[in-house]
Amino acid sequence: MTIDLPTAPALSLVPKADAPQTAKDFKSDQEVRWCPGCGDYAILAAVQSFLPELGVRRENIVFVSGIGCSSRFPYYMNTYGMHSIHGRAPAIATGLSTSRPDLSVWVVTGDGDALSIGGNHFLHALRRNVNIKILLFNNRIYGLTKGQYSPTSEAGKITKSTPMGSIDYPFNPISVALGAEASFVARTIDSDRKHLVGVLRAAAAHEGTALVEIYQNCNIFNDGAWDPLKDAGIREDNLIRLEHGQPIRFGRDGQKGVARRDDGMLMVVDDVSECGGECLWVHDAHAAEPSTAFALSRLADFTTLEHTAIGVFRDVARPVYDQLLAQQLDRAAAAGPGDLAGLLRGRDTWTIG
Amino acid sequence: MAKPVVALEKVIIRFAGDSGDGMQLTGDRFTHETASFGNDLSTLPDFPAEIRAPAGTLPGVSAFQLHFADHAIATPGDAADVLVAMNPAALRSNLHHVRRGGTLIVNKDEFTKRALEKVGYAADPLDDGSLESYNLNAVNLTTLTVEALKGFDITKKEAERAKNMFALGLLSWLYDRGTEGTKAFLRAKFGRKPEILAANIAAFEAGWAYGETTEDFAVQYEIAPAPLPEGTYRNITGNIALSYGLIAASQLSGLPLFLGSYPITPASDILHELSRHKQFGVRTLQLEDEIAGIGAALGAAYGGSLAVTTTSGPGIALKAETIGLAVATELPLVVVDVQRGGPSTGLPTKTEQADLLQAMYGRNGESPVPIVAPQSPSDCFHAAIEASRIALTYRTPVFLLSDGYLANGSEPWRIPEVAELPDLHVDFATEPNHVDEDGQPVFWPFKRDPETLARPWAIPGTPGLEHRIGGIEKADGSGAISYDPDNHDFMVRTRQAKVDRIADSIPPLAVDDPDGRARVLVLGWGSTHGPIAAACHIVRSEGGAVAQAHLRHLNPFPANTGEVLRGYERVLIPEMNLGQLWMLIRAKYLVDAVGYHQVRGLPFKATELADQIRELL
């Protein structure tokens, strides 16, 4: 994943920084108030350490968030930012991004914020392909309201609002995003800094809406939710790392893999040596059709987390809403700028006196 | 042979027909000719919410009323002098709008047994004597049109469809209107279908010729131009005027206009109109819902646009939380509510002014929002500029409360010179405005202008002023998150004080009391200005003394409002709601005002209001 970021088209209209920046430049003077041990700290640090790479001016970066633990994020970034209302950050970011192409606009949201109360805006931002980057911190629980199940909580989960177990069926955010015509869809994990930064880098370079789902640990209300993907010794058998152009292999010694069956469906192969590696599916993040990416998102068992894929599922070029709008404005202005007096006069007037 | 010409001071014509009969278009064309002739005028479209209810039924009737005169008029008129009814349903549902002795022009072809039964006529009203007190003209409009179009290469259906042009031609002759404008309009509309164009023009001319030759119409009428103030005029509806006001405000402030919206009757025409003017740098986004509409607008406001969202009452309910965020973040935002009948879906195509208290109080917490209300269709232009001025100057969301009558009604408008319009220039913050404990210059997003109490507007992209805003209470000055009780109390009071201070920048409430001896004041707001003015005119012409005052600013009220109210023995507040301004006025000024309320989805009739005034004299 090496991308020459300063020329990444997504940032082509954002002014470049005069001097190199460091992570420290992106830390605000506000005291960070997440619970000690919360996965949000790792994500914040990763973002702060990564942003200098973009080489764009700090004042041209904006973080917009909704409501929830993760949505406090903008306060800790020494950039412009807005902590808005529950679920609405994608809509606010849409207005900001489309009216200010010189800004790099990031949305920080959570599983409840993006997929429950803000589901509609989330879907339509992805469909519209506005030039915003959405970081969805998924901890499978409501943290700020102290521990109710969320739209990504596993069925049967016992929480404050589901003492007999949740009877809600969960969303798979990657599947939802792919179904909503997203042009960039990726998943990563809070504790894997290298992978997280790699995904952020790809998202930043993408023109249009990028969705990055980040598995985040809420150590207070849902501790260990992602442990099967984190604990050495288990994770190797659960985690499937997607790399564009590479055959999909995983497992302790890479002995497992993903192959395409005769009927076109994907399947997990427990011993790739049986087919000499020939049968493995080569991941193509740029595939025009999202169906294979969707199939990859469905490999996981949502309860045990077995066969959970991470990395960039989909990264395709599609016309960007902001640019289309700008082009229409340019086209209208080509015939000459607006003439207010002419507009008011119209075509059908009469004179008195 | 020319027929005798009778001079009239004013006429009210009502066109009514099936939704598919093109009555809105017919009324609109007649209005344009009347406007360019120089009469003062006022219109009221009255159409059903259904796009096409079944043909020939009562719910499918669409009407358009036009009042025009040789003097200044304020309303679309109470009772029509002339009703054009294209079918039995139109006659049945509109006859009560016609004054006794008025003229009925009815399309006789449509009065078949089946059509009559469909709308509950047991006998044909055209010959059962029930219309004796009217001047009835039963004309075979369809047959005459089809005959006139015999030589054209069009279907019978297409020929029949041109009957509205025949009717328009007949009316144009009757009131001596021009024909060139309508022909030019038809050429633009049907330019690509030459046969249809020729047929429509032929039908229009046939209607005119029919009036000239038939013995049914013995006289022609003449309404002299009205002596309006000097200037160049055009006819304009409220929604178009409001759209132009927003574009003007954008030009006057030098800020790009951004509209985040979602279609809703009767506000959608503003979205349509603004989306046509991208050459002014106008960005219009049709979002996924009302909440996203205002959300996108607020995002654009943060980025330095003149941001607007447009909707009607139900949409305001959905936007309430974001309006609260705009109050908390103190960003400029114009919220246009084109009010319609409520609650819930209510009467989407009918007018009402029952969202005043929603605008005033419909949010959680102490959340004051200024309110501006236009008083006539063309006034929507100036009201939109005024709402923008307040939003930009005071960094606050502002309600612009139009309504269905203003939105679709039209009147002649003296086109202002651009140089007459106010300067709305805005200065963004570019430098730190405070020094911290260490003596370092810093930017404090909530350090206010001492005069307006507005906070600085620092837009992203400004180096050194990076800051975070949001819905959580902020510390006075620094804008850091603050849960401090005294700070919250202070911030709540300061946001209120900022809105109250707007009163310093608005003109005092003016009173119209021609001879200065009135003891009764009629106080109104919004679109009732015309009917109230007309009612006062009636009462004064009888020798009664009555004063009129009209509120353009409903939050805050003009500084002299209490003084004005206390200057009268009786105060009457007519409203198209159950007494919303009435309640605000009584609560704030302890004045024993009397209310008069109607929620029929229609503007007040001047005669009804005159009755109410007489009772208080």
Ligand code: SF4
């Ligand atoms: S409640 Fe959970 S998600 Fe929220 S800050 Fe604490 S640990 Fe993090």
